[in-house]
Amino acid sequence: MDGADVILGIVVATALAFDFTNGFHDTANVVATTISTRALPPRVAVTLAALLNFVGAFLSLAVAATIAKDIVDQQLVTTTIVFAGLVGAIVWNLVTWYFGLPSSSSHALVGGVVGAMLAAHGTSAVHFDGLAGKVLVPAVIAPVLAFAVAGIGIVVCYRVVGRLAPGPVSRGYRLGQVLSGQMLALAHGTNDAQKTMGVITLALIANGNLAPDATVPTWVVVSAATAIALGTWLGGWRIIKTMGSRIIKMDPAQGFAAQGSGAAVILAATHFGYPLSTTHTISGAVMGAGAAKRLSAVRWGVAGNIVVAWVLTLPAAALVGGVVYGVTRLFGGGVAGPIVVAAAGVAFVVWVFVRRLQQGAAITTTAEGTSA
């Protein structure tokens, strides 16, 4: 095993760690409404979400192809660039998690890789048309679309069942939430696990293990699916233990409309290979379902935070990715840089977790009825 293979090993481990944190971070989005409306017991909701995340990762590879081919020049990518991009994404994710900002893991990942690429090769190495067409424009459209679909969806629901007794209606929508919640978990696994697959594929191509036009290897699909499912499962236990009481009640019809709309938008976008932010999409859907019932149901201050994080994530992760690439290069082109940065990264992760847990979890609630 030479130095390049050691760096590749570090990159794969870092990518899977990113995938794990992605699942850990996003569990709340996937299961919160199901738990808050008591559609499913927390343990069952989390376990099903983890299983569906795993299954979802096998459904499509369109997003992985976008990450691997459409955003940066494959010929110029090195494993060190991919590593720096991943570290940039993880650092930004941790910083936003620390401050309770609902940031997008997807945009952080794309930003990190783009920033490292810019630091290494300049603007010519980035496909700005792919970045705009496949990432930026869908990033703007997805949450707005989810807001609109959920808003229309909940109005339709209320119109159809408006005069019925609330008891059976609530029981019916709880049953529907079992279905829509699982579709959301499936959609989440499909879109998010593929980002890690795309990055590992990019590193394998850069290291010469795969041809530029190669498809994603099966072991990459299985390991990415496993990492996101494990993250979802473990993240869920944390929610149940420490944050369950902070989930605010929302009615089952709203939960159903929000989850169904979020899943519809994510699945439609995934089909065309758009690596959109599941966090922002689900937040948009929850706000839409809340706002359609009553505008004051939405915590507009927190919605403002989402917009700020939304705008900042890509450039900030790019900046961190670029800086990390520069720091890595200070140690030369060998294996020393990635090892030192990885060790410092692990220390940083532990420090942030300990600090956050000492202070209590930050709340990132976006509307009545959603969780942090």
Next chain:
Amino acid sequence: MTALATKIVDLGQLVQVVYVALIAGVVVSLAFSLVIRGSVRAGERGRERPIAAGLHGLMAVLGLLVVVAAIAFGVSTMLSK
């Protein structure tokens, strides 16, 4: 300007995402609400008005079929990529 935007963004694809998500989200919400309405009404009118109960039951079944078909279509579309 429009040509540049069209070059950068595949507008046709993006419009497809918008209408597919809109139709899927709203139709599933409508169909599932009809399942609930049909089931509840069928239960309420079961003995006194059997024909009305039967029609409501039929509405519930049709709604359920639409929901199941939408989910099956979504998953099969994903599998074909």
